[in-house]
Amino acid sequence: xxxxxxxxxxxxxxxxxxxxxxxxxxxxxxxxxxxxxxxxxxxxxxxxxxxxxxxxxxxxxxxxxxxxxxxxxxxxxxxxxxxxxxxxxxxxxxxxxxxxxxxxxxxxxxxxxxxxxxxxxxxxxxxxxxxxxxxxxxxxxxxxxxxxxxxxxxxxxxxxxxxxxxxxxxxxxxxxxxxxxxxxxxxxxxxxxxxxxxxxxxxxxxxxxxxxxxxxxxxxxxxxxxxxxxxxxxxxxxxxxxxxxxxxxxxxxxxxxxxxxxxxxxxxxxxxxxxxxxxxxxxxxxxxxxxxxxxxxxxxxxxxxxxxxxxxxxxxxxxxxxx
Amino acid sequence: xxxxxxxxxxxxxxxxxxxxxxxxxxxxxxxxxxxxxxxxxxxxxxxxxxxxxxxxxxxxxxxxxxxxxxxxxxxxxxxxxxxxxxxxxxxxxxxxxxxxxxxxxxxxxxxxxxxxxxxxxxxxxxxxxxxxxxxxxxxxxxxxxxxxxxxxxxxxxxxxxxxxxxxxxxxxxxxxxxxxxxxxxxxxxxxxxxxxxxxxxxxxxxxxxxxxxxxxxxxxxxxxxxxxxxxxxxxxxxxxxxxxxxxxxxxxxxxxxxxxxxxxxxxxxxxxxxxxxxxxxxxxxxxxxxxxxxxxxxxxxxxxxxxxxxxxxxxxxxxxxxx
Numbered sequence: 327x328x329x330x331x332x333x334x335x336x337x338x339x340x341x342x343x344x345x346x347x348x349x350x351x352x353x354x355x356x357x358x359x360x361x362x363x364x365x366x367x368x369x370x371x372x373x374x375x376x377x378x379x380x381x382x383x384x385x386x387x388x389x390x391x392x393x394x395x396x397x398x399x400x401x402x403x404x405x406x407x408x409x410x411x412x413x414x415x416x417x418x419x420x421x422x423x424x425x426x427x428x429x430x431x432x433x434x435x436x437x438x439x440x441x442x443x444x445x446x447x448x449x450x451x452x453x454x455x456x457x458x459x460x461x462x463x464x465x466x467x468x469x470x471x472x473x474x475x476x477x478x479x480x481x482x483x484x485x486x487x488x489x490x491x492x493x494x495x496x497x498x499x500x501x502x503x504x505x506x507x508x509x510x511x512x513x514x515x516x517x518x519x520x521x522x523x524x525x526x527x528x529x530x531x532x533x534x535x536x537x538x539x540x541x542x543x544x545x546x547x548x549x550x551x552x553x554x555x556x557x558x559x560x561x562x563x564x565x566x567x568x569x570x571x572x573x574x575x576x577x578x579x580x581x582x583x584x585x586x587x588x589x590x591x592x593x594x595x596x597x598x599x600x601x602x603x604x605x606x607x608x609x610x611x612x613x614x615x616x617x618x619x620x621x622x623x624x625x626x627x628x629x630x631x632x633x634x635x636x637x638x639x640x641x642x643x644x645x646x647x648x649x
Numbered sequence: 650x651x652x653x654x655x656x657x658x659x660x661x662x663x664x665x666x667x668x669x670x671x672x673x674x675x676x677x678x679x680x681x682x683x684x685x686x687x688x689x690x691x692x693x694x695x696x697x698x699x700x701x702x703x704x705x706x707x708x709x710x711x712x713x714x715x716x717x718x719x720x721x722x723x724x725x726x727x728x729x730x731x732x733x734x735x736x737x738x739x740x741x742x743x744x745x746x747x748x749x750x751x752x753x754x755x756x757x758x759x760x761x762x763x764x765x766x767x768x769x770x771x772x773x774x775x776x777x778x779x780x781x782x783x784x785x786x787x788x789x790x791x792x793x794x795x796x797x798x799x800x801x802x803x804x805x806x807x808x809x810x811x812x813x814x815x816x817x818x819x820x821x822x823x824x825x826x827x828x829x830x831x832x833x834x835x836x837x838x839x840x841x842x843x844x845x846x847x848x849x850x851x852x853x854x855x856x857x858x859x860x861x862x863x864x865x866x867x868x869x870x871x872x873x874x875x876x877x878x879x880x881x882x883x884x885x886x887x888x889x890x891x892x893x894x895x896x897x898x899x900x901x902x903x904x905x906x907x908x909x910x911x912x913x914x915x916x917x918x919x920x921x922x923x924x925x926x927x928x929x930x931x932x933x934x935x936x937x938x939x940x941x942x943x944x945x946x947x948x949x950x951x952x953x954x955x956x957x958x959x960x961x962x963x964x965x966x967x968x969x970x971x972x
Contacts, residue, residue: 352692352795352798353798353800356801356878357731357800357801357802357878358696358727358728358730358731358801358861358862358863359694359695359696359727359728359730359731359733359789359791360694360695360696361692361693361694361731361795361798362692362693362694362695363692363693363795364687364691364692364693366689368687369675369684369685369686369687370684370685370686370687370693371682371683371684371685372682372683372685372737372739372772372773372788372790373681373682373683373739373773374739374740374741374773374774374775374786374788375741375775376741376742376743376775376777376784376786378743378777378779378780378781378784380780380781381743381777381778381779381780382777404681404682405681405682407681407682408680408681408682408684410682414695416695416696416697416788417697418697418698418699418741418786419699420699420701420704420784449695450695450696450697451697452697452698452699452786454699454701454704454705455704456701456704457701457703457704457782458701458703458781458782459780459781461699461701461743461784461786463697463699463741463775463784463786465695465697465739465788466682467695468682472675472684472686475675475676475684477676477680478679478680478681479680538681539681540681555679555680
């Protein structure tokens, strides 16, 4: 069956039937707007990301299920980077009317699976016919107490710079997909990223970080955002960049994807001196790698520190949509 | 200058500079997520609408300024239909990199003008390059006390059905645009609709309605949504449909656009018997026309009542994106 046969309202009903009720959602899918019950004394954190066919995803590389998972994951990652607990989301999706209903079913199964993993309820959105490719727009909402919210702007000279997990994998996975591979660790890091929610919330609630961001544009670009917003500079020790064995096997000593490749959705954050050990203990308990990769210094911009201690200016920084 | 020269982050900075600070937005544009301060004892109402070039708008018919205005207006209208006070919005927009910066400036001027008219603050969003046409996704948030929120599901047999303003104008305006006209009342009703915020909030706060919706898909389709959600039927008196002089001049006695044309963004609502006079007084004070067009009855579906009292089943109902 094609979406054209199911119709817009049939599709909305089909989606609504897959969503369980939640106490924080007095009114969910099916009205002009959804109604949410905010938790007293919490801020609402809200973010929105678009994913376009041919720009953000290629249906030759991903199936509808992993596309659904990733579409929500990248938004949840933005909430994690604020230290927020994800709560709700809205889905806007435009598809050609000739798309089979099975595509949408696969997409929704993946998206709702990701939502369920992080306690997120789909509360509304918009569906429409596209005359071009598929366009997805997800808005995700989370909550956190005001004093715990982690901005990009709080880094201070002397802070340590940490990153969770390993970096460069997602960009390396895209390189593999483009050369014909369809599976493996790097490919799954590209197609099915895991937002670091538990870690982001734990860092925020323990008050361990001065600033945080998720690695969506690339380490240099995202650390650059922290530096600009905090009016500081950073030094990154190249020898300390956490690389997976699979990254090393594919890229050898070439760090360009680890520095400038995006979409790892790891957390990059700044930690006041003296709190590094507490960060490492916390991540140990969470079972997630964390690595000190550099430090915040006075000034502006980012310098790279080579293994021999020499300083270098980075070349390309990261992804710019219009660049 | 093209967007390609300004770059993604240059564009975001340019937008951020046009947005004033607001007490309810502790953290606005420029971080991973925005932070909003909910008003105690209010629900958050949230809605999302996509607008796609070639589907929802045609750049041969509209300029960037009116596109910006309408893109936000249709979302604010959804909040008005819940009786909510609009507060915040997020903008996701995908544009080809070759689009001139002036297009985006015009769009933002229009959108922020509409936002300012209704006390709405832009708090975040996403910008990206499109390989196809322009895709816009706006999420709008509002607030209202739980007991005042107006759903689609509260209509009861015996209620009166009211509609604000006049209906069919926007569809008639689209017909005019397609035949070459570029201005006039009907065209402006299509290109620059006014969300009925003051009326929606006033009806909710006065507790005058049992159910409300905005006329986006067409009177029959939208009243049909109320009937389905409320498990009731409705009768519409054709002779009572509020038509503008301009609609009558273009369409004569043909009511098809008034019944099934969408995008008027008027309020359609159900009022318990005995409260009709209060509704008419309230709209009199607001200086907005309001017309009783029918009644809710038991059963399902919609019947049309002709001037001679005979009953008819409607034909086409309204817009279905995949239909």
